[in-house]
Amino acid sequence: MYEGDIASVLISEDQIQDKIAELAGIIAERYPVGAPEGDLLLVGVLKGAVFFMTDLARALPIPTQMEFMAVSSYGSSTSSSGVVRILKDLDKDIAGRHVLIVEDIIDSGLTLSWLMRNLRTRNPASLEVVTLLRKPDAIKVDVEVANVGFDIPDEFVVGYGLDYAERYRDLPYIGTLEPTVYGG
Numbered sequence: 001m002y003e004g005d006i007a008s009v010l011i012s013e014d015q016i017q018d019k020i021a022e023l024a025g026i027i028a029e030r031y032p033v034g035a036p037e038g039d040l041l042l043v044g045v046l047k048g049a050v051f052f053m054t055d056l057a058r059a060l061p062i063p064t065q066m067e068f069m070a071v072s073s074y075g076s077s078t079s080s081s082g083v084v085r086i087l088k089d090l091d092k093d094i095a096g097r098h099v100l101i102v103e104d105i106i107d108s109g110l111t112l113s114w115l116m117r118n119l120r121t122r123n124p125a126s127l128e129v130v131t132l133l134r135k136p137d138a139i140k141v142d143v144e145v146a147n148v149g150f151d152i153p154d155e156f157v158v159g160y161g162l163d164y165a166e167r168y169r170d171l172p173y174i175g176t177l178e179p180t181v182y183g184g
């Protein structure tokens with residue numbers, strides 16, 4: 001698939017799945033099952049986090065519920081500005097719930113920082129984040145992220161939910177693109 005477009009595989013399918021099992025074990029220990037706050041509520045950020053969200057939910061040995069949000073940050077396609085617009089909001093009230101935001105990648109951190117401030121105003125019982133990827137060299141704002149899958153170099157990556165112009169989300173691994181792809 002996408003022959004000739006992928007320059008290198010940064011994180012393999014096996015590495016991703018092993019990491020998800022590890023994260024699921026760590027996360028599950030922190031949330032009491034049968035709490036009055038109800039099941040852990042996973043809030044996935046569309047569309048990039050979809051594969052991570054569904055694999056994580058199935059790896060977690062505790063009951064979870066799922067909600068999705070779609071946000072768009074104004075800026076170019078490869079960098080974000082921190083000005084965020086909600087394209088799709090949560091269907092349910094999260095007041096009093098244990099909420100875990102599920103993110104694909106933290107780049108500048110601006111989107112997540114905005115999202116956390118927004119969700120905190122809705123008074124969840126707790127609010128934490130799990131992200132599959134993080135680019136430590138690209139961080140512009142300090143965001144408290146309890147769970148990180150992989151720290152990666154400041155390079156544009158695709159696959160496992162991450163797109164370039166809506167393509168490559170369906171790859172089971174994380175890779176980098178050949179420069180010819182950006183060239184058109």
Ligand code: 5GP
Pocket residue numbers: 048073079080082104105106107108109110111112155156157158162163164
């Ligand atoms: P931030 O606000 O942290 O700068 O950006 C977050 C969003 O930018 C991510 O959720 C993702 O949609 C997009 N993004 C950041 N870095 C990458 C990348 O390397 N590849 C892809 N495909 N999207 C990225």
Ligand code: MG
Pocket residue numbers: 045048049103104105
């Ligand atoms: Mg995201």
Ligand code: MG
Pocket residue numbers: 162163164
């Ligand atoms: Mg994108």
